[in-house]
Amino acid sequence: MTAPLPLISLRSVSRTYRTDGVAVAAVRNVSFDIAQGEIVAVMGPSxxxxxxxxxMIGLLDLPSEGEVHLEGANVAGLSEDRRSSLRARSIGFVFQSYNLLARHNAIENVALPLVYCGIGRKDRLARAEASLQAVGMLHRAHHFPRQLSGGEQQRVAIARALIASPLIVLADEPTGALDSRTGAEILALFAALNRTGQTIxxxxHDPGIxxxxxxxxxxxxxxxxxDETLVPLLPKRSAAS
Structure with missing residues (x-):
């Protein structure tokens, strides 16, 4: 039986920038795979x-050398428009600073990515309600970011990341702006989402994560x-097992 392709595959990836004519290697010859259903921390100091x-994992940048594959496809071989479309459908982003739009309430913020997918307003709002429900924030759907605590804003941001049913949720320092108790609640939410099969x-830089x-x-x-695996990812059981 052929093993399934990894969801994400990096092969000898390097990324070099030029600053004042000097080459600076930000990433050097990195290779790893991430399977569907994993929850992975990428750690390191500043x-x-x-x-x-x-x-590069989020399709926002391309390597100077090596290859990044998403579901077996080399993303460098895609046009910029195709990569942008693939990113919108496949990657859900969560940021330390939440990045919610101040003039829009929670449900409007969550629904926003679906605008770029050409989905009508009625369907957008219905899916946004379901996404807010999944993170325990439906009761705050019509509140604006200024009316929400940091933890509530991050839950809304996670709901927004989930709205398009992405292959991967990519979270950049998701607890960095939160106190320890609220941060623990957000990590528990990520763990619960992962138990449903969501790749995260x-x-x-936080060892606690x-x-x-x-x-x-x-x-x-x-x-x-x-590259350490603490708990192996168990294979999914077949219907006959």
């Missing part, structure tokens, strides 16, 4: 290359220094 790596990749993930990938000076 300057380790984790943000650059996040941008969290970019962080790594303890909530089955797998931790560590970077230092742009290089992969360790």
């Amino acid at each position: 300057g380790s290359g984790k943000s650059t790596l996040m941008n 990749v969290m970019i962080t 790594a303890t909530r993930c089955r797998r931790t990938i560590r970077l230092h000076d742009g290089e992969l220094v360790s």
Whole structure:
């Protein structure tokens, strides 16, 4: 039986930037796969290359060398418009600063990504309600960001990331702006979403996040220094088993 393709595959990926004519290697020869249903922490200190790596996983940037594959397709071979469309459908982003629009209430913020998918307003709002329900925020659907706590804003941001049923939720320091108790609640929410089969990749410098993930990938000076699986991902049972 042929093993399924990894959801994300990085092969000898490097990313070099030029600053004042000087080449700076942000990521160097990194390779790993992420399977569907994993919850993974990508860890490293400031300057380790984790943000650059996040941008490549999220189809926001391309490697200078090597290949990034999403469901077996080399994303470098796609046009910019095709990558943008694939990103909108396949990647849900969660940011430390929430990035909610102040003039829109929670349900409007959550529904916004579906505008770019050409989905009508009625269907957008129905799906946004379901997404808010999934993160326990339906009762705050018509509140504006200024009326929400930090933890509530991050829950709305997670609902927005889930709205298009993405292959991957990519979270950049998702608890960085929260107190420890609220941060723990957000991590528990991610764990619950992962138990439904959602693939989650969290970019962080916080060791506490790594303890909530089955797998931790560590970077230092742009290089992969360790890749540890704490709890193996169990294969899905067949209907006959």
